[in-house]
Amino acid sequence: MSQLSLVLSSAAGQGAIDAPTTLPGTLVFKIKPEFRPQESSGAVAGPVLDALLHRLGATQVQQKFPNTIRPNYERPGAVDLSLVYQVWFNEEVSISKAQNALLGTGILEYAEPLYYRAPLYLPNDPLADSTVAPGQYHLKKIRAYQAWDLTQGDTTVLIGITDTGFRLSHQDLAGQWQRNYQDPPDGIDNDNDGYVDNYRGWDFADRDNNPAPNSASQPLHGVHTAGAASGRADNGAGIAGVGFKCRFLPLKIYPSTATGTFAGYEAIVYAADHGCKIINMSWGGAGGRSQFEQDAITYAAINRDVVLVASAGNTNAELDFYPASYDHVLSVGWCGATDIRSNSATYSRRIDLIAPGEAIYTTWGDTDADYIRASGSSFSAPLVAGAAALVRARFPQLSSAQVIAQLRATTDNVYNLPGNAAYIGKLGTGRLNVFRAVQANNQHAVRLTQCVFSPAKPIYQLNDTVRLTIEMQNLLQPMQNLTLTVTSLSPYVTVRQGSFTTTGLGTMSRVSNAAAPFQLLVASAAPVNTSVTLRYRLSDPATGYQDDQYATIVINPEYVVLNAGNLAVTLSHRGNLGTDGLGSDKGEGVRYKGGNSMLYEGGLLLGTGTTRISSRLRNDRNSTDVDFYTQAQATLRRQTSINLTATGILRDSLPSATRNRTVGVQVRQQGTSWSQGVERDYVTMEYYIKNVTADTLKPLYAGIFADWDMGDYSHNAVVWDSVRHLSYAYNVNTPNAYVGVQWLRGGTVSSYAIDVNAPVGNAVRLANGFSRAEKMLTLNSGTRQRTAGVAKGTDIAQVVSAVVPSLAPADSVVVTFAIIAAPTLAQLQIAADDAITRYTQSQLLPVKPAVAQVAWQLYPNPTSGQVRVEVSTGFGAKRLEVLSALGQVVKQQAFNTSTATLDLQELPAGVYMVRMQGTTSSLTRRIVLTH
Incomplete structure (x- = not known):
């Protein structure tokens, strides 16, 4: 990794890999073509x-x-970079919130941070490897001299x-x-x-026409790589x-x-x-895959039609390294x-080939x-x-x-x-041979151009069934009987x-198994966040061709998604909603009818x-509390043939172990x-809390923060509905979606509406973090702080909680909430009423047991006003309520x-509820009134 002082120190050898560094205060986004x-509008990125x-x-x-x-759409996979924009923000703007807001418009394909990708490590002393004789040993190793007898380039x-x-x-330059x-x-x-005046290239970092390095503050890395690839011969x-x-x-x-940047x-x-x-x-850098970066590559x-070559990294670990791991990159x-893998070399199934990278003799640049x-x-890549x-x-x-394909083939x-031996399949097809690459164009090579998993998910749950459709293209010589076999290595x-077998595959021809996709079945038990490698083996017995390519899917994530209905809610193993914590990509958010996630945290x-x-x-320390840990991961099951239930167990540490900081439940x-x-x-979210x-x-206070x-x-607002015990949020400018948290049972209700960007000195202000005192205040203030942002809108949050007077040692209490979403306030209220009915009707509507054999009808249901009531004779009905x-x-009427x-x-x-009151019993049935 880089030795530049402005970036985080790199991971060397085995160990944790630093998260990729992002450029502050800026985002890049891509507009969907239809927008x-x-x-003629005069708008830079469109009026909206x-x-x-x-x-x-x-x-x-x-x-x-x-x-x-x-893009020329005759070339499959081409991209339109004219739709990509960069935006800069004021220092106080939350970049992640701005990213969510932009995605929420539905106008963008993506909105992402820009990553800093560092130059890769090199020693600063000449003749670093004294065991190698002076000279460019690598030219003989890769047979460059023989290749130059056939071509010296152009x-x-x-x-x-x-x-x-x-x-x-x-x-030499x-x-x-x-x-x-x-x-x-x-x-x-x-x-x-x-x-x-871009006569001699360009300096994109400083935005000028001088590509010379500042040798006092940065390494001469570019001088070295240029010499290895294109140093002047003869x-x-x-x-x-x-x-x-x-x-x-x-x-x-x-x-x-x-x-510069x-x-x-x-x-x-x-x-x-x-x-x-x-x-x-x-x-x-390791990790931080970006669709913007992939678009530029594509x-x-x-x-x-450019060949892109990238270094695979210098970390002694198996990992994805970017840009090397992007599609279309060698x-x-x-x-x-x-030809032995270097001890500091990254290895993975995404590597295409290896080349000498130790003690490469090249231009320096001080003189x-x-x-x-x-x-x-950094120096094996320019050889390639x-x-x-x-x-x-x-x-x-x-x-x-x-x-x-020619270079790979x-x-x-080197696997013999x-x-x-420990890296078979993780060093590509072998070590670069330039002579063979330029000798003759008689090789065979097929590449997978698409691997589509359906349903498309970032991570698959236990017991999921997945369809896999592939497309492959024959890049070099024709093949007659090509077979693709998919095997799970887990x-x-x-x-x-x-x-899947195909016959008569000509050069540049494509073929797909779309008519009969592969079927993958995820096991009923697996460790959390298990990475599963799929091997695609391509073989043609007639030519002796065989090649392995790989894909990775992740199963059994640290969360489950409750998505039987219109509302999809991610529940983590450790009590978070939406994702597994602020800034985490583990989770699918809270979404209504497949839209963008509405929940930031x-x-x-x-x-x-x-x-x-x-x-x-x-x-309030620019980090996240990590009090809860998993005792039993959340597992998803069918409560009935149509409903989904997830259950898991978590707990915090005993107060005695945390200086009385945690609760102990x-x-x-x-x-x-x-x-x-x-x-x-x-x-609905039920929490069974044990002391x-x-x-x-x-x-004891137990609540949901959202x-x-x-x-x-x-321009959001949050409002407290005291009748329904519901705190709901919406956008004051475009009130086309409503979402909220409702208290249903357990203790007495408390609700606190938060203005995230409240002025300095306000009791709760999340712009500078969420302190312990602020968290306690939002839990114990009753319902006095009911609204925020109603007049003009603001950045809002909420806490809806239950206050349990006391909980003795080893005792338990159940606290239940509902997370509700709807396109209109009226529909949100209907759903909230339904949730109340579901959880409280047995207490609110005490009735005598109904006569089991009585049949009756109430239709239509839902209704816009008129309801037909029918009951079998002999019931002796007296009144409808x-x-x-x-x-x-x-309402009531005689019957x-x-x-x-x-x-x-x-x-x-x-x-x-419609209740039919009889002489000795009564009947009740729920009805939805829509108007």
Whole structure:
């Protein structure tokens, strides 16, 4: 990883991998094609987005790539980068909240942070490996000398080197970099490409035309990689790059100034648009997959037919490393002179091949005639980039995908070496052989171009059944009997219908198993967050061709999703809602009818006394409390054939172990989701709370905290409905969705409406965190703080809780809430009334047992007003009564026959009970009035 001082220290060897660093105060987003801004509107990103960005505190928004070409849809998978924008915000704006608000419009394909991808580690001393004789041993190892007998490349084949900066006057680089004669340095953008005087490449980090490094503050990494790929050969001095005559375009992506910023993906798009046939990326980071980054990669590879080569990383671990792990990238690992994987080399099934990366002799850059031995995947990648340039010069008819296939198909086997035995399948197809790659175009290669899992989920639950549809393309020589066999390398996933055969597959032809997808079955038991590798084995007995490719799915996540009805609620094993904590990607949010998640952060909040609090919510220390831990993970099951229930157990630590900071309880959480009727709009959450301390908890507070983001989160409001014990949120500008938390039973209700951005000095202000005192205040204030943001809207949150007077040691109490969502307030109220009826009718409507054999009808149900009542003769009915959800009689009429019409038109919409009162018994049935 990088040694630059401005980034987090890298992980070396085995151990935790740092989360990727993001650029502060900015987001990148992509507009869906159907919402493309009209130039005549005068809006930068469209009127709706421009207005929203203004309300969110955006200081600047601009089209990211205004000069890119529109996609040619004859090339499957092409992207339209003209729809990508970058936005900058004021310092006080929450970037994650702004991201959620933008996604909530439904106009965007994605809204993401921008990542900082670091240059990869290299030693700073020359001749670092004294065991290797002076000279470029790697050229002999990869058979470059023999390759040069067949082709020495061509000056028209251009390699884009994206890196820290370049000493263009070095004797082995001076004649190798590509000059832009159409835009000489005269202060004018002569070629009208948007870059003034980009004669010698471009500095994207500092936004100027000087790609030279600031050698006092940053490594000369770019000088080293340029030499390895394209150092000048046959000049009687120094070294020779593998690309021989192929030139490079210097593209600086790391800043030399305090105002500069990382710009690797901007450079990729530029290189693709300015004639590069190969792009080298000796930089990256673990994790943090980005669709924006993938779009930039795809544009270069598909729209512009560029070969992209990237270093696979220098961490001794199996992990996904970006950009190397993106689609359409040739991922390069590294080895030493004996072809054994280097001890610091990343390994994974996403690596395509390896190349020498230890003690690579290359240009240094302190002077115009100095050299260095450098190690790392930063230097194996440019060797492959140079080889790709030779292949493109030798076989100009090959597409970028075919060039990658050719390089993969012509490697030397390294898995027969004892030192590589533990890494079979994780070092790609083998070690680079440039001679074989340029010798003849008679290889066989098939690549999977699509793997579609249905239903599409980030993580699959236990007992899930998954359909897998693949598309594959034959990139090189024709095949007659190609078979694809899918195998699970884990006992926790079983593959059914796992073989597919096709005949007569010509060069560049595509074929799919869409007519008969593979079937995958997830086991009923597996460890949490189990990663399952699927092996795709391609074989053709007639040609002897065999190749393995891999995909990974994750099963049994740290959460379950209750989604039997319209409302889908994620419940984590540790009591959080929506995701497994603020900033976590473990979870699918709280969504209504498949829309965007409405919840920024949520979860269980417990308190007792005056200071003891337990939660997994944000705190005032710029972090998250981690009081709850899992005793039994939440498991999903069918309560009936149509309803879903999830049950799990969590607890916090005993107060004696936390200096009296925690509560000391065990909680069995049970969530239920229904698939029919009004119940489709709510999910109930029951918490069975047991006191595991030796003292009485007096009082005990148990609540749900929810920070809702409804569209433009800065214009939300929260309101308390005292009749229904419901605190609900909505957007004051576009009130087309309502969501809330309702108390149903257990203790007495308390509710607190929060203005997240309340002025300094306010009792509760989440803009600077959520302190323990603030959490306790929201739990114990009754219902005095009922609303927030009603007048003009603001960023809101809420706590709805139950106050239990006391809970003795080993005693338990049940507290129940409902999470409710609906498109209108009236529908939200109907769902809330239904939830009350479901959980309280046995207490509110005490009746004598009904006569079992009596049959009666009440229709239509739901109704807009007129209801037909029919009962079998002999019941002896005397009176019809209509009761509200709270048990109040709101209408009654005599009933002395077997049929009658009940008129409910004068009542407001909601859920009611119709009670038929007989001589010795009564009958009750619920009815929904919709109007």
